[in-house]
Amino acid sequence: MAKDIHFQGVPQSDVTGFKIFTFGYQTALKVDGAQSLVNRWAKTFVTPKGSDPLYPDEGTIFGSLYGANISQQADIKDIVFVAISDANTQVKAQDIEGMHPQSERLQSASLLSYTPSPSTAGFEVWIKIVNQAGVQANLKFDTGVPR
Amino acid sequence: MATIQILDSDLQDAENFLVEYLTEQVPEAAFGKGGAMRDLVIKAFTYIFAYLRSEVTSITDRQSLLKITDLINSGATVDDVDQAVDEIMSNWFLTRKGGGYARTRSRCHFTQKTTVSISLKDSFWRTADYAFYIDSTLDPYVIAETEFLPVYDTRGVLIDYVVDVPMVASLRGTSYNIAAGVFVRVDSEKGIPYFSYAENLSDITSGKDNETTPEMIDRAQTAITVRNLINNRSCDTVLREEFTNITETLTIGMGEPEMVRDRKREIAPHIDIHTGGFFDTYVELPLTTTEDTGVVGGYFARTDNAICMFRDPYLTYDSSWVFTTGVKVGDILYILSGIKDAPIGYPITEVYDHELVVSSSVPFTEAYDEMEVDWTAIPFPLPTLVYSIGHMSPDFNEILPIRKILPSVAAPDVPAGTSRHIKNSGVVMLTGQPVQSISTVEITDPYSSDAAIINPSTGTILFNNRVNSDPIGPMVEPSLTQYRVQVLNPTSGQSGDAVTLVQVGYLSDPGHFDGKTLRVAYQTLTGFQDIHAYVRDRDVRIEAANHLVRARHPVWLEVAIPYRLKPTATGTVDTDSASVFLADYINNFDPNDDLDMSDLATQFRIQYPDVGAVFPFLIYYYLHAPDGQIASFSTSDIVSIFELGSNGVMLLNGNDITYAGAFVNTSGALNNWYSYMGITDRTVRYRALSSMITFYQRT
Numbered sequence: 125m126a127k128d129i130h131f132q133g134v135p136q137s138d139v140t141g142f143k144i145f146t147f148g149y150q151t152a153l154k155v156d157g158a159q160s161l162v163n164r165w166a167k168t169f170v171t172p173k174g175s176d177p178l179y180p181d182e183g184t185i186f187g188s189l190y191g192a193n194i195s196q197q198a199d200i201k202d203i204v205f206v207a208i209s210d211a212n213t214q215v216k217a218q219d220i221e222g223m224h225p226q227s228e229r230l231q232s233a234s235l236l237s238y239t240p241s242p243s244t245a246g247f248e249v250w251i252k253i254v255n256q257a258g259v260q261a262n263l264k265f266d267t268g269v270p271r
Numbered sequence: 272m273a274t275i276q277i278l279d280s281d282l283q284d285a286e287n288f289l290v291e292y293l294t295e296q297v298p299e300a301a302f303g304k305g306g307a308m309r310d311l312v313i314k315a316f317t318y319i320f321a322y323l324r325s326e327v328t329s330i331t332d333r334q335s336l337l338k339i340t341d342l343i344n345s346g347a348t349v350d351d352v353d354q355a356v357d358e359i360m361s362n363w364f365l366t367r368k369g370g371g372y373a374r375t376r377s378r379c380h381f382t383q384k385t386t387v388s389i390s391l392k393d394s395f396w397r398t399a400d401y402a403f404y405i406d407s408t409l410d411p412y413v414i415a416e417t418e419f420l421p422v423y424d425t426r427g428v429l430i431d432y433v434v435d436v437p438m439v440a441s442l443r444g445t446s447y448n449i450a451a452g453v454f455v456r457v458d459s460e461k462g463i464p465y466f467s468y469a470e471n472l473s474d475i476t477s478g479k480d481n482e483t484t485p486e487m488i489d490r491a492q493t494a495i496t497v498r499n500l501i502n503n504r505s506c507d508t509v510l511r512e513e514f515t516n517i518t519e520t521l522t523i524g525m526g527e528p529e530m531v532r533d534r535k536r537e538i539a540p541h542i543d544i545h546t547g548g549f550f551d552t553y554v555e556l557p558l559t560t561t562e563d564t565g566v567v568g569g570y571f572a573r574t575d576n577a578i579c580m581f582r583d584p585y586l587t588y589d590s591s592w593v594f595t596t597g598v599k600v601g602d603i604l605y606i607l608s609g610i611k612d613a614p615i616g617y618p619i620t621e622v623y624d625h626e627l628v629v630s631s632s633v634p635f636t637e638a639y640d641e642m643e644v645d646w647t648a649i650p651f652p653l654p655t656l657v658y659s660i661g662h663m664s665p666d667f668n669e670i671l672p673i674r675k676i677l678p679s680v681a682a683p684d685v686p687a688g689t690s691r692h693i694k695n696s697g698v699v700m701l702t703g704q705p706v707q708s709i710s711t712v713e714i715t716d717p718y719s720s721d722a723a724i725i726n727p728s729t730g731t732i733l734f735n736n737r738v739n740s741d742p743i744g745p746m747v748e749p750s751l752t753q754y755r756v757q758v759l760n761p762t763s764g765q766s767g768d769a770v771t772l773v774q775v776g777y778l779s780d781p782g783h784f785d786g787k788t789l790r791v792a793y794q795t796l797t798g799f800q801d802i803h804a805y806v807r808d809r810d811v812r813i814e815a816a817n818h819l820v821r822a823r824h825p826v827w828l829e830v831a832i833p834y835r836l837k838p839t840a841t842g843t844v845d846t847d848s849a850s851v852f853l854a855d856y857i858n859n860f861d862p863n864d865d866l867d868m869s870d871l872a873t874q875f876r877i878q879y880p881d882v883g884a885v886f887p888f889l890i891y892y893y894l895h896a897p898d899g900q901i902a903s904f905s906t907s908d909i910v911s912i913f914e915l916g917s918n919g920v921m922l923l924n925g926n927d928i929t930y931a932g933a934f935v936n937t938s939g940a941l942n943n944w945y946s947y948m949g950i951t952d953r954t955v956r957y958r959a960l961s962s963m964i965t966f967y968q969r970t
Contacts, residue, residue, distance in 0.1 A: 126301035128308050156301070164305040178282050178317070215305060222303025 125225055130155035131163060136266060142190050144170070157227040158259040164218065165233055165253055166263060169211040184210045189267075197240045200247055208233055208251060229256040236262060275325045277318070285321035289313045334359065336488055343485070356484045360491060364498065365508075367487055368515045373440040373447035373478030374406055374557050375471055376851070376961065377454070383465040384419040384432045386729060388412070393459040395438060395469055397449050402458075406439035407560045409792075415711055416728045417735075420962070431467060435961060437560060440478055447478040451848060472851035472961070477557075477859075500806060500818055506552045510820075514802050519555040519862065521823075521953065531949030532762045532819065535632065549817045551766075552806070553954055555862065556796035556822070558707060563793075565699035567714075567775060568785030570692040574703030575760055575768035577631035578638045580690040583658075584625065584679035593624035597670050602660055604629060605667035609656030609676070610637035610689055616667055619660075625685070627660075631760055639676070639688025651675045656688045693759075697742075697776010699789045704799050705765040705822035707958065708895070709737065711792035712754045712773060714784055724749050734775055739900040739927045741778035756899035761948045764897025766821040767803030771899065796822050823956035826910065828857055829891040829963040832875060836968065837883035844879050844968070850961040852878055857959040866910040866957050868919075886969065891923075894955065897948040900928050902935075911952050912945065914938040 130153040131145045145167070147153075155163060170190075171183030186207035189200070212233050219229040236250035246267030254260045290302045290313055302308050332338045333355035343352065357367055377395065381387065388411035394402040405412045419432040440447035454469040482490070490508075500506050503522040511517045523529045525547040533549040536542075565571065573579070581604055587593045603616040604627055617635065621628035629635065645653045656676040659668035676688050686692050693700070712734040717725050726733050726749050734742075734754035742753035759770040773791050775784050799822065805811060806818045830853075836843070856874050860866050872885035887907065894902040894912050901924075904912070908919030916938075925936030930944040945951065 126299055126303075128301045128306040129311065131307055160301070160306070163307065167307065168305050176314075178279060178286075178314075218303060218305040222301070222305075224301075224303065 125156045127154035127156050128160050128163065129153070130159065131167075144190075157225075158255050158257070158261055161215075161224075161228045161230060161255050162253055162261050162263060164228075165211060165215050165230060168214050168218075169207060169251075170265075173210075182214065184208075184214075186211075186265075197242065197247070200240065201235075201238045204235060204238060204249055208235055227255050227257045227259065230254075231256045231258070241267075275322060275329060277321050277325060281321045281325055282317050285324060286313055286317045289316060289320060336491060339484075340488055353484050356487055360487060363491070365487070365491065365512060368482035368511075370443035370445075370481045371477065371479035371516065371518075372443050372557075373403075373445075373449075373475050375403070375438050375473075375475045375477070376435045376854075377403070377438045377469050377471050378433050378847075379414075379436050379469045380422075380467045381419065381432045381434070381465045382467055384416055384421070384728075385465065386416045387414045387464055387466070389414070389436070389463055390459065390461065393457065393463065394441070395454045396456040396458070397447075397452070397454050397471065397475075399455060401447050401449060402441045403438040403447075403454075404441060406437035406557075406797075409560065409562055412436070412560070413792075415713070415733070417726070417733055418710070436469075437558070439557075440475075443478065443480075445478045445480045448475050450474050451851075472845075472848045473855055476855070500552075500811065500813055510552065510554065510802065510806075513805060514554075514556075514798060516556050516798055517554050517802070521553045521862075522550060523553070523954070524550040528946070529949045529951055529954050531947065532817070534762075536630075548815060549819070552818065552820050553823050554796070554799075554802060554820055555956070556799060556802075558794045559797040560710065560792060561702075561704075561795050562711070562790060563699070563701045564715075564788060564790045567699055567787050567789050568694065568696045568782060569699070570686065570694045571700035573631075573691045573693055573759075573770050574700065575631065575763060575770055576691055577760075578635040578689050578691045579629045579631045580693055581627040581629065581635070581658075582625060582685055582687055582690060583674075583676055584682040584685040584687055585677040586674070587625040588679050588682035588685065594622050594627055595624050598622050598627065598660055602662050602670060603664075603667040605659045605661065606635075606689075607657040607659070607673065609639060609654050609658075610635060612636045613657075625682075635689035637689060638691050640686035640690040640692065646678045652678065693770075695772065695774070695776075696781035696785055697783065698772045698774045699791065701771040701773060701791060701793070702800075703767045703769060703771075704795045704803070705769070706756070706771055706895075707765075707794040707796070707822065707825045708827065709756065709773075709791060709793045711790065712775065713790045714775065715788045715790050717787065721745065723747055724752050737901060739924075739929070741781075742775060744777040744780070744783070758897055758899045761896070761898035763819060764821075764899075764948065765824055766819050767800060768819060769897075821954075823862060823954050824897055824950055825895045825958045826912070826955045827893045827895070827963065828910070828957060828959045829893070830871065830888060831965045831967060832871065832888050833886040833967055833969055834875070834882050835884045835886070835970070836881050840881035840883070842881055844882060844966065846966040847961075849875065849879060849966060850964040853964050854959040854961040857957050860957050862956050863953070865952070867908055868906070892957075896928075896944075897950060898930075902928055902941075910957060912950065912955055913952065914941060 131147050134144050134146045169184055170187045172187035173183040173185055174180045176182050184207035185203055212230065215230045231254040233251055233253045236252045239248045241247055249265045251263045252260060253263055293312060294302055300308055302313055332342060336359055339352060339355060389405055391405050391410040391412065394404055396402050414434050418434050421432055422430045424430055451471050451473050498505065498509060500509055506522040507520045510520055525533060525545065530549065533545045533547050535544055535546050598619060600619055600622060602619050604619055605616045607614045617629040619627050620630050639656050657673060659673045660671035661667035661669040663669055679685060714732040717732045721732060724732050724746055732752060733749060734752045735750055736753045738753045738755055742755055746752055755774040757772045757774060758764045760768065763769050775789060777783050802820050806820050812818060853871060853874060868890055875885055876882050889905045889907055890910055891905050892910055896902055903923040905921050905923055906919045911918055911920050914920050914922055922941060926934050928935040930947060933940065935941050935944045
């Protein structure tokens with residue numbers, strides 16, 4: 125099975141700027157299977173749409189939320205829904221083009237929970253990702269503490 | 272440097288290639304879309320790879336004429352294509368041609384008729400920006416009084432005098448191709464006496480810009496041949512590359528009807544074979560005027576450097592015995608010592624009292640009169656030239672026993688022994704180069720006893736009539752004077768080897784003008800001698816062949832065209848301009864095509880829409896043959912030097928032309944004459960002066 129390079133979320137205490145993913149290892153780690161799917165889905169989800177001039181349709185609107193001023197908390201949940209749907213479409217297209225094994229192909233990704241945090245003007249999102257082998261993984265995105 | 276453009280499609284191609292390549296090279300890595308490896312290893316290098324790939328493509332495209340041509344033809348934009356083509360062409364040592372000078376014959380108007388000198392530094396400004404200069408190698412350029420033509424108005428009142436003068440643009444390029452009109456200014460340091468104005472009667476069209484890339488690519492198709500002077504294509508390529516003034520070439524080689532220089536007649540009587548090893552290249556170049564001055568009856572070195580004269584002045588001047596006493600054509604001049612390769616015998620081809628001539632095809636190996644000879648040595652000069660004459664092998668001495676050359680007391684100035692110098696009473700030799708037409712033949716220091724033929728305005732004797740036989744004289748008035756042109760080696764006519772003689776001495780008194788100075792002005796080809804020298808250069812010439820560059824033999828046309836205007840015509844025909852127009856048309860006519868009467872009529876009607884009809888007319892034309900004779904023709908159809916019975920051509924002066932002791936007054940004799948000289952319609956060039964084209968209107 126072909127391997128990708130593994131990356132992971134930066135612990136909240138170590139986040140600086142918009143760097144929320146890191147390789148975080150002395151040497152690169154190979155990754156495959158469900159974790160590889162989670163990585164790919166997460167990268168697609170947080171990539172701001174339009175940031176790649178060659179493929180401006182790649183990514184979702186979710187990535188644009190980082191650093192943005194959010195005035196209507198109610199809209200956030202809608203944006204998250206739209207972004208999950210968009211990411212699902214793109215990842216499934218990647219699955220077909222890349223001929224990934226079953227464990228790396230997306231069955232579904234859906235919003236598990238959305239918890240606004242009015243005190244921090246942020247939110248916490250849990251997303252459930254299931255591959256076609258039936259393995260489930262939960263992914264959390266937390267806007268953290270505003271500075 | 273070319274600009275590299277990267278398109279989205281280039282980036283996608285690059286990305287696809289990198290994915291495929293790396294997947295093949297590193298099969299355990301996942302490079303699919305959305306993965307980190309895709310971003311880190313593929314996308315990060317996509318731009319760089321696409322740039323390098325485009326640059327490689329750009330360089331590859333610019334290394335092939337085929338691809339450049341395809342790109343140009345497809346309308347694609349190719350950066351620096353000229354530079355790219357120049358670079359590719361340099362692989363064949365080809366460089367872009369630098370264009371050509373516009374040339375024209377301008378009509379100069381003068382208020383008085385007198386000999387005028389114009390400095391080559393005098394500039395004639397056709398417009399405020401474009402200047403022309405006199406196109407001549409002679410400085411100053413002299414216009415003889417006889418060249419001026421009077422101009423009258425409709426009432427017969429003299430307006431002025433005109434003369435057509437050759438001019439050349441100061442720079443190359445088509446910007447000097449200017450419509451007909453009057454020159455706006457003339458700058459002359461010393462002034463031009465009686466000059467009023469100059470004008471161009473027809474559009475100037477001969478200027479050429481730098482060679483364009485498509486033209487250069489087209490030329491390259493002939494450049495891929497071997498870059499030596501060995502065949503028609505290579506001669507064309509090399510010569511036109513070296514001499515950008517050349518507009519067209521034709522190379523004649525073994526087996527072609529025009530190749531007669533390789534014909535050997537000296538081997539034995541009645542044997543006439545082609546040996547090969549010779550080829551001629553006929554070139555087209557702009558004409559220019561030049562002049563030679565020589566002492567009539569003096570010694571001249573043969574321009575083909577053939578050492579074929581033999582003299583023994585002690586024998587023929589200091590004793591009563593001359594060569595004609597006992598020597599005949601065909602006898603053997605047997606040289607026992609004194610020159611290289613002696614002993615060696617030479618068949619004698621001509622016999623005179625004081626000279627023997629051997630064939631210029633088998634000349635002497637050394638010129639004794641150019642060797643360092645100690646004439647004071649006793650009893651014989653050193654080195655000693657020993658010879659005899661006879662016809663019985665092996666001694667060849669029964670006509671003139673063995674004798675040694677001695678210094679002459681009676682004729683100390685006569686060159687002794689073998690020599691390339693020739694001397695004929697009444698004759699001067701011209702420089703070795705083509706002679707397309709002769710404009711002036713003039714004795715500049717005449718005897719006062721020749722007052723009857725001295726031109727009163729110039730004080731010189733101007734010879735006005737070119738004839739094919741020895742000139743008759745003395746005449747009773749200047750206009751009747753005659754001169755003759757002879758080329759001793761017709762098979763090399765119109766070349767740097769041509770031995771061209773101009774004879775003014777009379778049939779009855781050949782030495783009448785001996786010792787006098789004869790000036791001959793004539794038209795030749797610009798820069799011809801450089802080309803002649805180039806093909807003979809030791810580092811360039813074909814070692815096993817004799818290459819001669821030549822000009823085509825001129826055929827000068829004269830025509831009077833009858834025409835009628837349309838009833839709806841709004842004006843009249845400017846016949847002066849029309850003459851210049853048709854002269855230009857003839858002078859620029861493709862030498863490989865057939866010129867005929869309808870060509871001229873058609874061009875005239877196209878140029879002048881008011882002309883309703885051009886009536887049938889005859890074209891008169893004059894072939895300046897390689898042997899110096901002039902053949903006059905008329906035609907109602909095609910201009911050709913052959914009388915076929917079906918082409919309307921008629922030879923008019925067959926009884927004035929001689930070949931092999933007989934008149935050339937039949938078609939068969941004409942063909943034999945041509946065959947001897949090696950000329951056909953391919954090797955002639957139509958030429959015309961505007962003054963030789965006239966019009967008359969019928970109502």
